[in-house]
Amino acid sequence: MTLKTGESATFGFQAEVAQILDLMAHSLYSNKEIFLRELISNASDAIDRFRLERFTEAASGEEAGDPWIRVTFDRDAGTITIADNGIGMSQAEVMDNIGTIAKSGTGEFLKALTGDRRTDANLIGQFGVGFYSAFVVADRVVLTTRRAGLAAGEGVRWSSDGKGEYTLEAVERPERGTTIVLHLRDGEDELLNDYRLRTIIQKYSDHISVPILMAGNDTDTGGSDDGAESAVNQASALWARSKSELGESDYQGFYRHLTNDYADPLAHLHAKVEGRYEYTLLLYVPSQAPFDLWMREARHGVKLHVQRVFILEDTGQIMPRHLRFVRGIIDSADLPLNVSRELLQGSQVLDHIRASAVKKTLKLLKDLAANEPEKYATFWTHFGAVLKEGVADDYTHRDDIAELLRFTSTRSETQEADVSFADYVGRMKEGQDKIYYLLAPGLAAAGASPHLEAFRAKGIEVLLLGEAVDNWVVTGLLQEYQGHRLQSVAQGAPDFGDLDGEEEKAAAEQATADHAGLLGRLKEILAGQAYDVRTTSRLTTSPACIVAHEADTDLNLARRLRGTGLPNQPVLEINPGHALIERLNRHVDDPRLADWAHVLYNQAVLTFGARIEEPAAFVGHLNDLLVALAADPRDQDAANTEESP
Template identity: 55%
Template sequence: MSVDAHKETLGFQTEVKQLLNLMIHSLYSNKEIFLRELVSNAADAADKLRFEALSDDALYEDDAELKIRVEFDKDKNTVTISDNGIGMTREEVIENIGTIARSGTRKFFEKLTGDQSKDSQLIGQFGVGFYSAFIVADKVTLRTRRAGLTAEHGVQWESAGEGEFTIETIEKPQRGTEIVLHLREGEEEFANGWRLRNIITKYSDHINLPIVMAKEPLPNEDGEIDEADKGDETINKATALWSLSKNDITDDQYKEFYKQIAHDYQDPMLWSHNKVEGNIEYTSLLYIPSKAPFDLWDRDRMHGIKLYVKRVFIMEDSEQLMPRYLRFIRGVVDTNDLPLNVSREILQSSKTIDTIRAASVKKVLSELSKLAKNEPEQYAEFWKEFGQVLKEGPGEDFANKETLAKLFRFATTESGSSDQTVSLEDYVSRMKDKQEKIYYITAESYAAAKNSPHLEVFRKKGIEVLLLTDRVDEWLVNSLTEFDDKHLQSVAKGDLDLGELEDEEEKKAHEETDKNFEDLVERVKKSLEDKVKDVRITHRLTDSPACLVADNYDMSMNLERMLKAAGQDVAGTKPIMELNPEHPMVVKLKDESDESRFTDWTSILFDQALLAEGGQLEDPATYVKRINEILLKIA
C-alpha cells in the first residue's frame, strides 16, 4: 500500500477547538511561553526514552546522545523544535493531539463564561502544552516516529488550528519528534536567533539535557566566516535545578522550573526544596500550585511527582511518592539509593520509597501547617482550591490524621456564611462548659444544612454545629471520629443526648412528656410501619413538628441519597421519626380520634420531614392531594 493511501483528514474534538480559541486569546500577551511548552514536551519525550531504554537499549538506535534542537528560518518564517526522544505512533498522535480524553474536561468547559478576561484565568488550570504553538503559528507541522519502529512508520500531522487536521504516514529516518511552526504574520520576531536564545535561557535553562542551536558567528573583516566557528552550541545550563544549592537558585528560577514541569503558566503558591542525607539520600523539590488543575477530582490520574534515580528520569507517578489526597502536588524526587532499572513492582515494595514518601508527606503537611499559622489569608485561598481533596486524607493516611485534622476548615452555625473558615481548634476553644462532643450535620447544600430542623435545640442553647456540605464530608466523618479527645457526633443520627448540657430538671420534664405521649407514639408507629424503623418523642425540635433521623450505626440519609444519585444499588434503611410534643400539630394529632384523618396527618408529617431532609417523596401526587384537602377545610 502506498504512503498516500494512509493520509486522512480528521476533525478536532469540540473541546480542542474551544481550548485553542481560548488559549490564543488568553495567552497572547505572554506568547513566548510556546517555546517553553514545546521544549518541555521534548524533554519529557527524552525522559520517557531513557526509562524505556533501561529494559531495551536497542531503542537508542545507535544514537544515545539525547538532546533538543531549536532552529529558525527567516526566509520561510518558521521555527522548528526537534528531539530524539521516544516519538509517537500514528495512534498516539491522534490520541495526544486530536482529542482531550481526560476526566474533568467537560466540567472545565462548563466553567467557561464567554468573557475572555474571566476565562483566561481558567486556562492555567487546564495546562497549556502543545496547543500553545498556535499562539504564534497559523499552521503547525509535526513529524514523528516512535523509537523501535522502522523509518517507514513515520507520521506527519498538520493543522491550521481551525477545526481539523491531516495525518499521514511518511518516511522518517530519525526517531523522535519535529515540530515546525509556520509563524503568523507579525510574529517574525521569533524567527530570530537572539530572541530564541533569550527565551530558552529565561524559561528552560535548567532542562537537564542540552538544548542546542546552530552558532551564528560574526564574519571577519573580509566578510568571511571561519569554519571553526560554525557548528552547534548548547544554550542552556543543562543542569538539574534540584541538584543545585538553594542559595544558588533565585525565586524566579524556582517559579520557571515549576511552570516547566507542571505546564502551568501561573506561579506556584509555595515550594519546598530539601536535600536529605543519612541512611537514605535523596533530594526533593515539591510545589503546591496556586490553582487546582481541571482534573483534580480524577483520583485515577496520578501525575505530578517525577522520580529520578541518579539524575535519570524513571517515571512520573505520584501514587508511589505521594498519597492520592495530595495528588495536586507537583515536583521531583531524585535518589541514588534505587537501581536504574527499577520497576513499578519494585517501587511498591521498596522501603526506600516508603521512607521518601513518608518524609515527603510530612514535609508537605508541615509547610501547609506553617502557611495556615503564618499566612491565614493565603491558606484560605489554598483551602478553596484543594480543601475537598485534603479531606480524603484521614481515610487513607492514619499516621497523619491528627495533623490533617488541624488543617481542615468548615462552615458552622456561628461563622455566618458558607465560607469554610473555622478550624476544629477554633471550634473546641468555643465549646460550651460541660460540652463533651463536637456536633456536625451533613447536607447537600449550605442552605439545607443551615436550615435543618435538627439544629433547632442547638440554636436555642447556643451550641455551635459544623455544617458539612462537601460530598467528601460523608467519608470524612467515617474516618475522623474524634479530635482533641472529643467525639464527633452527627445531630441527625441516634437519640439526642446533650449530656451535662441538660440539667436534671429538663431531663425529668422530658421523661414525663415521653410518658404522656406513649399512646400517640404507638399509633404513629402503626400508621407508618412500612416507612419508619421507629417513632419517638424528641426534644431536639423547637419549631418543627417532626424530623427524621438515622439510627446510630445506619448510613446517613444524605449519604444514601448521594450513592443512589451516583447509580449505586443501595439497600436503604428506614429512618426513625421523631415528634415534637410541644408543636400544635402534634398536640392536635394526639387527640385525633378519626383514623382516616389521623393517617393523613401522620403521612403529611412524615413527608414534610422527608422534604426537610432533602429527600424525595415516593408519591408526590398523594401528598399534594392531602395538603389541598386540608387547605380547603381551613378555607
C-alpha cells in the first residue's frame, strides 16, 4: 500500500524484529553507548550510497552539497536527534528495512547471540540490525526520511515505542536524508550533555570520513557558547593519511568502524602506490569469520573508492573469491567517479590494482605465517578452506598459495592443521621422492584408514585431507611441490620408490605368485564388483582394503560422483600376511569362500567410508559364516551318528 500526504497506518513488527527490540530494551542496557555508534554508522553508509547514486538518473536531480551528520539534543524535551543528508528511504524501504527481516541479518543475529551482554552488543552492527539499538536508551523513536530522487511530498515518518507496532505517516519533507529523534527513557538524562555526546562520538566514530557536526552550546562542560557548529570527529579518510601519523589504535578503530567486528584484526597493510596508476590500499585480515562467509550472495569485504568517494562494494571484481575474507579500502585516483560494474570489466586500471592487492595480501599472509605462527594458525582455522580455493582459481599465484597451505598429517599431535608442504619436504625420509596424502570424509576417518598401515610402519609421513576442497587441491591442480609429485596412498599399487629394498620387492612378487589361485577365485566371485583383486604390501594389520585403479580418478572425487562412494574401478587389495588371508589361501576350495570373499570386500568398503550397495546380502553372508564358525563339533558328531545305519 502507498500512503498519501497526511495519511497514516499502523503495522505489527515481524516476530524476529520484536525479539530484537525486546533485547535492546532489556538485555543491553549496560552497553547503552552503542546506540550512537550504530546510528552514526548508518548515517555514514547512507551518505556513501547517495554519493554513488547521484551519478544515476534516479538521483541526478538532487543537489549534492557537502555531506554532513548532525547530532543535537534538547534537555527540556528529553530528546537526542541524529540527522544526515544521505540517500534517505522510500516508504517501501522503511517497511522492508525496519519493520521486517527482509534482507537484513536479524535472523542470523538472533542465532549468534551468546548471552554475554558486551559481546552481543558488539554483534549488533555486524549483522545489520544497528537501527534497533536506539531502543537501548529510548522508549519512543521517530524517524523522518525522504529518498533522493523522490518528490518532497513523498516523505515518510516512522514512529514506534518498540512494543510490537509501528506507525507510518506520509509527510512533506523538502530535503533528502533522514532524521531520527530519540525520546529518552527516564533516567537517561546524563546523555543530554554536550561533553558526554562528544566523548562517545570521538570514542566510536572518530574515523568516520563525514563531518559529525555539533553546536557548542554547553558552557558548563567546556563547549563554546556561540552556537557555531563544528566537527567533533577528524572527518578525514584515514587511509589517505600518512602511515607515520597513525598508530595501531587508529588502524584498529577504523577496522571496527568499517566492519562492525568487535575483535581486532590479525594483520593489516597500508600502502600508497604511485607510478603508472595511483591508488591506496588499506586491507585487513580479520581474526574471525563473518557469519555470511559461505553464503553465495555474500558481499565481499573490500570497498572501492575513487578520489576518497565511495563507489561500490566488491562482488568479486575487486578481490578474487579466495580472498573474500579480506576487509578494507581500495582508493583509486585514475578511475572515473561514475564508474559502473560494467565499466570495471576489462578495466586495465582495476586489473593492475587487483593484481597488486592480491600480491601484497599473499605477502602479508606469508609474513604472518613466518613471524607470528600463532596468529596464522588462527587465520587458517577460520579462512584456510577459503584460501585453498585459490589453487583452482588463481593459476598466477598458485605457487605462492601452495606455500601458505596447512594440513594435518600422521605426525600431527592434534587435529589442528599445522604442517606446510615445506615442513613435509624437510622431514622426508632418505630415498623418498613423493609427497603422500590421503583423502577421506573427515580427519577421524583418515587417521583410522588401513591405507596408512605400511606408511606408519615405515615411518613415512602422510598428509590427511578431510575437507571437501582438498580434492581439487591435490587432483589435477597442484600435482607437485618443488619437484616432488603428490601421490595418493589410496590410488594404484603402493609405490615406496627407493624406500623399498630388493628383498621387499622380491617378497611382494613372491606373495602374488603364492596367492595366484586365491586371487583367481576372488576375481571370479567378485566379478562386477571389484575391477581387480591383488596382493599388497600397504597393509600390516588389516586383511583387505579398497583402492582406486591407477587410471581412475581419486577416491574423494569419485565419492561425490557416485552415491556409493566407490571409485569407478575399485580394486580389492588383500594382505598376504594376515591370518585370515593365509587360511583362505590354504583352502581355496572351501565351499564358503564366496561368503568370505563378499565379507572381505564389504568390510573394505566400510573401512574406506563408502556405502555397501546390498547391505542385506552382506548381513546374510556374515550370518552364514558366524553360524558355521559357532557350530558345536559335538552337534556335528551327533548328527553323523544318527545318520549311521
